[in-house]
Amino acid sequence: MKKTATALALGALFLAPALAQLDAAKSSVVAVSKQMGVPVDGKFKRFTAQVSFDPARPAEGKASVEIDIASFDLxxxxxxxxxVKPEWFNAAKFPKATFVTSAIKPAGAGKFEAAGKLTIKGITRDVVAPVSFKVEAGQQVFEGxxxxxxxxFNIGEGEWKDTSTVADDVQIRFRIVTAKK
Structure with a gap:
């Protein structure tokens, strides 16, 4: 009985989709805000992602993204x-931002909703990211x-809480491309 359970567990492990790593050269995470009404793009130069996703079984999918806050480039x-100062990202105290999925569900042809926890500056919020999915040259591509x-998330403290200079609304644009297996 014990051997059967072990064999089944090992079989399930090998059948489960492996976590795909990031193809950093083809991936990007950009924060778009408005400063005095003008769009401003800031790119995160360093981040990692792990994805396990089968579009035929989205509920079994999972993903995590970890961003190096000090790599933000305006x-x-x-x-x-x-x-990187305390009023903004406070990178010394909070060096990483993370997103970890809790559920992925279909939202139309090639479209999905990835619900999860977004943590920035030590503050965690539930979010839902609309994601488009496609395969390019054998690589999975997730955009949204x-x-x-x-x-x-306390980004912009003190005098920077005033949204007339830097708007409260920020769009995080992402393109995550998995490395070929």
Missing amino acids: GAEDFNRET VLPIKRLQ
Whole structure:
């Protein structure tokens, strides 16, 4: 009996989809905000992702993304130095932001909703990210835009809570491409 249970457990392990790693060269995570009404893009240069997904069985899928906050790049060193300070991302105290799925469900042809926990600056919120899915050259590609409110994560404290200069609405645009197996 014990051998049968062990064999079944090992069989299930080998049949389960493996976690695919990120193809960093083809992937991106960009935060788009508005400063005085003008869109501003900031790109996270370093992040990792692990994905296990079969479009025929989305409920069994899972994904996690970990972002290196200090890698945020607005295209100018003086701005980059500001964003890591305590008023903004506080990268010294909160070096990582994470998203971990809790459920994935279909939302139309090639479209899915990934529900999960988004943690930024030590604050965790439940979010639902609309995701489009396709396969390109044998790689899984996940793209979407996740709208958030920066003040819900204490991004922009003190004088920066004023949303007339930097808007509260932020769009996190992502393209996650898995490495070929």
